[in-house]
Amino acid sequence: xNTATIWRSTLERLLQHESLDPVTRQWLQEAHLLASQTTxxxxxxxxxxxxxxxxxxxxxxxxxxxxxxxxVMEEALQEVTGRTIVLEVTHEPGEEPLPVQEEVATPHxxxxxxxxxxxxxxxxRSINRSxxxxxxxxxxxxxxxxxxxxxxSFQAGVASQQEQWENEQRSGILTNNRLNPRYSFDTFIVGxxxxxxxxxxxxxxxxxxxxxxxxxxxGGVGLGKTHLLHAIGQQGVQTGLAVLYVSSEQFxxxxxxxIRYRTTEEFRAKYRSVDILLVDDIQFIAGKESTEEEFFHTxxxxxxxxxxxxxxxxxxxxxxxxLEERLRSRxxxxxxxxxxxxxxxxxxxxxxxxxxxxxxxxPDEIISYIAGRVQTNxxxxxxxxxxxxxxxxxxxxxxxxxxxxxxxxxxxxxxxxTHLDGRQIxxxxxxxxxxxxxAMCSKQRDKHIVAPRQVxxxxxxxxxxxxxxxxxQLFGKRDHSTVLHACExxxxxxxxxxxxxxxxxxxxxxxxxx
Ligand SMILES: Nc1ncnc2c1ncn2[C@@H]1O[C@H](COP(=O)(O)OP(=O)(O)OP(=O)(O)O)[C@@H](O)[C@H]1O
Numbered sequence: 001x002n003t004a005t006i007w008r009s010t011l012e013r014l015l016q017h018e019s020l021d022p023v024t025r026q027w028l029q030e031a032h033l034l035a036s037q038t039t040x041x042x043x044x045x046x047x048x049x050x051x052x053x054x055x056x057x058x059x060x061x062x063x064x065x066x067x068x069x070x071x072v073m074e075e076a077l078q079e080v081t082g083r084t085i086v087l088e089v090t091h092e093p094g095e096e097p098l099p100v101q102e103e104v105a106t107p108h109x110x111x112x113x114x115x116x117x118x119x120x121x122x123x124x125r126s127i128n129r130s131x132x133x134x135x136x137x138x139x140x141x142x143x144x145x146x147x148x149x150x151x152x153s154f155q156a157g158v159a160s161q162q163e164q165w166e167n168e169q170r171s172g173i174l175t176n177n178r179l180n181p182r183y184s185f186d187t188f189i190v191g192x193x194x195x196x197x198x199x200x201x202x203x204x205x206x207x208x209x210x211x212x213x214x215x216x217x218x219g220g221v222g223l224g225k226t227h228l229l230h231a232i233g234q235q236g237v238q239t240g241l242a243v244l245y246v247s248s249e250q251f252x253x254x255x256x257x258x259i260r261y262r263t264t265e266e267f268r269a270k271y272r273s274v275d276i277l278l279v280d281d282i283q284f285i286a287g288k289e290s291t292e293e294e295f296f297h298t299x300x301x302x303x304x305x306x307x308x309x310x311x312x313x314x315x316x317x318x319x320x321x322x323l324e325e326r327l328r329s330r331x332x333x334x335x336x337x338x339x340x341x342x343x344x345x346x347x348x349x350x351x352x353x354x355x356x357x358x359x360x361x362x363p364d365e366i367i368s369y370i371a372g373r374v375q376t377n378x379x380x381x382x383x384x385x386x387x388x389x390x391x392x393x394x395x396x397x398x399x400x401x402x403x404x405x406x407x408x409x410x411x412x413x414x415x416x417x418t419h420l421d422g423r424q425i426x427x428x429x430x431x432x433x434x435x436x437x438x439a440m441c442s443k444q445r446d447k448h449i450v451a452p453r454q455v456x457x458x459x460x461x462x463x464x465x466x467x468x469x470x471x472x473q474l475f476g477k478r479d480h481s482t483v484l485h486a487c488e489x490x491x492x493x494x495x496x497x498x499x500x501x502x503x504x505x506x507x508x509x510x511x512x513x514x
Contacts, residue, residue, distance in 0.1 A: 003052070006080055007033035013076040014069075016297060024069065027061040036088070049084040052077065055092045060148055062091040178245045179237065183230035189353055191346030192462075192494050193505075194224055197337040201228045201310075205235035208276050208308035212335035214299075218313045219339030222379030225312040229278040232310055241275035248284045252291045259290065271298045276308040282331075283313045286323040299330055338498075340505040343462035347371035347381060354382055360389055366404045368465070373408060376509070384408060420511060422460045422474050429456035432507050441476045455504060457483050458490035463508070 014020065014028055036051040054073065056062050065073070066089045077085040185205070190198045197219070203211040217225050229245060236243040246254075258267035271277065277298070285291045302309055313320065316338070317331040342350065348371045355362045362385070370388070374381045391407035392399055423437075430437045433452040440453045453475060460471050461483070468480035475483075494501050 001081075003033050003035050006077065007031075009080040010073070010076045013079065014073065017072065024064065027056055027065060031056045031061075031065075049086050050077075050081055051086045052088070054087060054089045056089060057091070059091050062089045063148075065089045179230050179233045179243065181234065183227040184234050185231045187353065187357070188224065188227055188231055189342075189346060189350045191342050191349070192491060193340040193342045193346060194219075194228075195495060197224075197228060197339045200335050200337045201232050204308060204310060205232040208236060208241065209306040213303060213306070214309040214311055214331060214334045216311045216313070216317060216331050216334065216336045217339065218316050218336070220314065220341060220376060222377035223339045223341065224378060225339060226280055229280060229310055229312055232308075233276060233278050236276045236308075242273060243276040243278065244271070244274045245278040245280070247280040248282050248291075251279065251295065252285060252288055255291050255294050267294075268298070272301045272305075274302070274307060276310070277302055279309070279311045281313065282311045283315060283320050283323075286320050292324050292327060296324070296327055296330075299327070303330075303333075338501070340501060341376040341508065342378065343508070344368075344371055344464070345462060347375070347378075350378055351381060351385060354385055358385075358389065360385070362388075362399065365401055366399065369401060369404055370408070420463050422464060422466050422471060425460045425463060425511060426456040426474065428507055428511050429459060432503065432510070441474070443476060454486035454490050455500075455507070457486040459504065459507065459511075461487045463511070 010033070011028060015025060020028075032055045034053045034055060036053045054065070056065060070087060070089065074085045074087045077087060185198075185202060188194075188198060197217050200212055200215055201217070204213075204215050217228060219225055233243040233245050254267055258264045279295075285295060299309060311331060316336055317323070317328045320328065348367050351362070351367045351371055355367070366388070370381065370384045374384055388399075388404055388407045392403060395403075397403050426440060427437050429452050430440055433448070433455075435449055435452050439449050440456060442449075444450075457471055457475065460466055460474075461468070466474075468483045471483045472478040472480050490500070490504075494504065
């Protein structure tokens with residue numbers, strides 16, 4: 001890799017630095033990197049060091065870059081070359097420095113893109129000519145001290161402009177955070193299927209950036225991921241934090257526009273000025289290179305500043321195909337929490353809350369009827385309620401079970417009423433754990449029988465309205481307190497045991513599919 005290529009890659013890194021002011025930026029963009037020498041390191045060094053000289057066009061640039069940026073530049077060069085770097089910043093008066101194109105062995109970056117390939121010209125003489133050289137200074141040209149003083153006042157101006165700019169971004173976000181006030185913690189129903197995700201969201205909302213960062217929530221369609229994101233956001237807003245909710249699609253579009261209209265600085269300033277960043281449907285950024293790249297830098301900046309990041313997806317990080325490894329590992333850094341389809345009891349509770357919010361009086365048997373028809377998507381559950389309301393108003397009839405049936409009749413096979421009975425559920429559990437139904441109903445106390453028996457009792461209790469007594473009868477005439485103990489035990493274990501959660505969810509999905 002030649003020095004021009006090395007500088008090109010290094011410069012890309014340096015230009016992303018948060019605290020880079022416009023003047024230093026310009027100096028860096030106009031600087032030339034030259035390889036000076038290489039030397040064998042001491043006995044304790046693994047690799048030889050690379051010596052570079054960065055040529056700049058005036059003394060002030062040399063001094064500022066040396067005093068403030070030397071370490072940063074050396075680190076960036078080290079990242080690019082994979083070698084230890086010794087860098088010196090020099091001002092070469094008189095002759096403009098010519099690029100040195102010697103090859104430098106940088107094994108791990110041999111295939112890296114070159115500056116020439118990218119069409120980037122570091123030696124643009126039209127730029128260089130506009131920078132006065134010390135040797136060419138005319139009597140009217142400002143002295144070094146004058147330059148330094150004006151640089152300092154410029155710096156102060158830049159800092160206050162920067163502050164003003166960031167404040168503008170912040171207040172823009174504070175007034176336009178895209179949050180839906182309906183999605184709060186108060187209106188979120190907690191059940192076994194979403195308990196962990198809810199608890200983690202609450203913890204994050206109460207102490208952003210302190211508990212789980214990032215928080216990664218995943219689950220199927222319409223199960224409340226967006227609701228939780230918004231709930232975290234509402235709480236943040238109430239405590240005066242700058243919260244931004246964005247779908248990965250919006251994020252991608254904003255990047256495309258920022259690149260097209262050359263407004264990447266504004267884009268970055270906006271995303272880096274938030275206290276809580278909420279990103280929905282992150283799975284859609286997978287495979288979009290520049291979006292992933294930009295998100296990576298946004299993520300790192302926020303994380304370094306202990307700003308909270310919450311991400312949602314329809315699948316866990318591991319299952320997002322073609323997602324860059326560095327992003328995947330960052331997503332798994334904090335806490336990954338799943339949301340499973342809700343059980344019957346939770347579905348009924350959600351319907352009850354939604355009906356109350358609409359001031360719509362719905363008898364329990366109808367709530368139970370609807371909850372039995374839609375098992376895996378809460379959005380559809382809500383849709384059924386709205387449909388029922390519309391149907392009833394249109395036909396001006398009293399709300400009865402028959403009316404509910406008529407209202408739902410055209411919804412199709414996906415919404416058919418389920419008639420799961422206890423035996424069916426017990427059989428599905430027995431099949432899943434590869435034990436016999438008869439063994440589950442017997443007096444056997446072996447662990448491999450007791451565990452499935454308890455899961456079956458729990459699922460029957462959750463998915464049907466069969467009483468504890470009847471469940472006990474089904475499992476070899478056991479007492480109702482045994483059934484209650486089993487249900488409570490499974491409920492407790494579900495909170496701590498992700499494998500059990502997955503097992504129960506798979507059995508439930510299987511039952512509903514069949
Ligand atoms: N536990 C819950 N309590 C109350 N309402 C809920 C709950 N879970 C989901 N909902 C409601 O269900 C609807 C769909 O939820 P949401 O949009 O959050 O789902 P999602 O998981 O983000 O779906 P998608 O993957 O399609 O984006 C919303 O109206 C939401 O309020």
